[in-house]
Amino acid sequence: MISIRICGAAVRVHFSFLVFNALIFLMRSSGLVLSFYAVCLLHEAGHLTALRHTGGSISTVDVSGAGIVIGTQKGGRVTDKSRLYVLLAGPAANILLYVLLSICGYHGSFAQLNLIAAVYNMLPYRSLDGGAIISLLSLGTVRERAVMHILTAVKLFMIVLSAAAVYYCGREAFPLLAAAIALFTGDITRSP
Template sequence: MFRINVGGVQLGISFSFPAVLALVLLTGCDSRSMLTALICCFLHECGHLLFMIIFGNRPQAVTLYGGGIRITPQAGRIDSLGKDLTVLLAGCGMNFLLALTGLVLDGMSLFVQINLLLGAFNLLPFRHFDGGRALELLTDGRGLRAVRCTFILLTAMLIVLMGINGSISISLLMTFVFALAAEFAEG
């Protein structure tokens, strides 16, 4: 892990980040699509950061890792449930806003498609995704295991169907394995 301190915020990059990028590129993803996806991920995280700053809570750390970008807030709640939910959902909101803007200006471009996918994907109720964290805040963790297990089974079925059709996505498969490992490791 490489880390530097910039203005009191730890910026880091894990070995897993370039390793996953290399693996995805080696499996046939073109560099234009990869760059567009990275820009969309960066803008997603800017949505979170914008509302953290608006609510007066600077991040403690920002880390690039194999699962994407992790923003570690300073300990504790920002101020209220509403503000915490706003910060959690601001990334997806940014993706949907960018997708709508791109759709109006340029039609169904790659940028629009990736933003829609990224926004929807991050709303899934898995532990490390925005939707999972928001759902945990809203329900105080009650009933989440059943919801998460249902989504794990549905995602597994989707991956099997994609495999049968010959259109398996290595990045979807890798993300699913990560989410599955995280659910069982922490659950």
């Protein structure tokens, strides 16, 4: 792991991020890879803009093969409403750019990647915005345990669907299966 400090925040780049990058560069064209990183930067900029807007500040940034996790400073008055706003801001930035590009008549890979990033990040995994939102909304409620059981079933179903896609579509669909398994495993290790 590489660790540096930028503007007071500890930025840690994990080995899995480097492996993930190597795999992407092996499997895709450089233009598509650069578009992917631009989409990711836009997504994170949405989160950071909302975080600054709510008065929050960054303590850590972890970059790994599973994505980017931004840790915030403890202290101050952080409400569930402001957390929800920050979590929704990343996918909202991607959707907004997709809509703007579509209005301008551009429907290429960059526009599509923005839409895919928004949808992907709303999947119900704790390491993604969608799972964090579900956890935020269900935490401490009487239905918290039931929600988590339903989400586990949904995640297992997504692994089965991804495996079926690999079986029927071939190795091009393998990244879907790898992502579904990695996200599921990550959620198991993050469980309280």
